[in-house]
Amino acid sequence: MTTLQYVLELLGTFFFAISGALAVRDQHDDLFGAGFMGFVTAIGGGTLRDIMLGSYPLVWIGDINFLYAILLGVITAYFFFKYLIQLKRTFVLFDTIGISFFTIIGVEKALSLGVQPEIAAIMGMFSAVMGGVIRDVLTNETPVLFKKEIYATACLLGAVVYLILVKLNLDRDINLIISSAVIFVFRIVSIKYKLTLPNFKR
């Protein structure tokens, strides 16, 4: 793992923790509740992936820096709450960068553990979105997965693009950039033009 990637992962964790902590609602808005939600949002997806793959130690248990990135995120959210909460649009941007990047990192980790490409794609998507899903379940919200907007589908698509480009022997760093960009663009475009998937019931 390059130093750049490590820094990006810590940064992504930091932003996930901020967005989790900002999701506090009226019924649970104290320091602990917000901190816990920041924590769960940041580590949930990767934790579920690693438990399903039987990969120990979990990333945040093996490397304490991730815990400090989360703590820093929660503290940042605490001191700049009023300011950050107005930056909703900026946060959709950060969140989208985050899920794009974490999807591909998750796919790579799963592949490195020897699973089939189809499983790796699911694991990549899980890494990116399940932290938010667990957070939503804990707070009795409808998980973001089930909202009409395109979210996890973009992650799946990017994961598939990554896997195809691996087959084509594309350079790994270029592939990481391209397939992350696919997720990012697909999600932003679908927000802007309110694209949705076909309805199941019709």
Next chain:
Amino acid sequence: MTTLQYVLELLGTFFFAISGALAVRDQHDDLFGAGFMGFVTAIGGGTLRDIMLGSYPLVWIGDINFLYAILLGVITAYFFFKYLIQLKRTFVLFDTIGISFFTIIGVEKALSLGVQPEIAAIMGMFSAVMGGVIRDVLTNETPVLFKKEIYATACLLGAVVYLILVKLNLDRDINLIISSAVIFVFRIVSIKYKLTLPNFKR
């Protein structure tokens, strides 16, 4: 494992995926939401069992055919939604066959990993019902476990019957059929005659 059992497991997974996908509600009825629910319903119980027992790789991660059985189930649910949704009674039948069979398979797997019979009974029940419970939690429904009808209790009873017959050295295939039948009959009878367990509060 015999070929017949393998085919039955794939078939059970296929039916679980259909019943999960059909459970879409108005607030999350797109293709991804339904597919995800089919997936979770089909793999949730076995995944929880194997994680609790520390048995890796998880079944659907080690054998890609289960993923394709799920995909086929979701696609079937998509194309025949209007038709299938009218078959409610048929689906209770399929679901009951499914939980009967998966309970006993789960008990056997737990026993083969060396746990005590009491634990194996719980694991069998988990294999059968926890996929639906996770699905219900994700969609903010009251989990089927907590509804008045007899559901998980039938699984527990069948698991106990299986364990007793193992003690009595009954042939395994015959045992599988008898104890699955106990679950099936107990559940169908309790639906028909609206049987319920004693109320806890009285």
Next chain:
Amino acid sequence: MTTLQYVLELLGTFFFAISGALAVRDQHDDLFGAGFMGFVTAIGGGTLRDIMLGSYPLVWIGDINFLYAILLGVITAYFFFKYLIQLKRTFVLFDTIGISFFTIIGVEKALSLGVQPEIAAIMGMFSAVMGGVIRDVLTNETPVLFKKEIYATACLLGAVVYLILVKLNLDRDINLIISSAVIFVFRIVSIKYKLTLPNFKR
């Protein structure tokens, strides 16, 4: 592990199972629903901790006595429901003793598996409170974690005290008593004087 500690753990499991079973609501108040909730409340926290740490077998799977402690708790709750439900104040007391003790046991287990102290503190808190959180999620309640009262925070504080006293080489049994007492006193005082954490939104 001393015999005393083993007895205390079984006793704690017994009380957790009672308090879980008593939490039945009108929509799921049969024998199975209550038993399942007792079970989940009693084993949830330790199970999540051990899965995250990759420590197998899980405590209740490796030692069948824990299952019997739970069963006894559920049966006790069933036969003395009307009596026990009036003892609310007594139960807050038992619950507080329970989380105080289980937090420190959880910290010790995590430390013994070689994780960093910060991680051990989180694992101790998880051991104590996540059983109740999982129970609340299954029944669509707001998890106790997110209520205004001080709960998990007390566990975290006690865990930190324990870790500091370990650094200072205090005798282990004395440390266990002191840091459990910190949790107990902090929680009881905060209930009595309605102390809350700073509000995140301000």
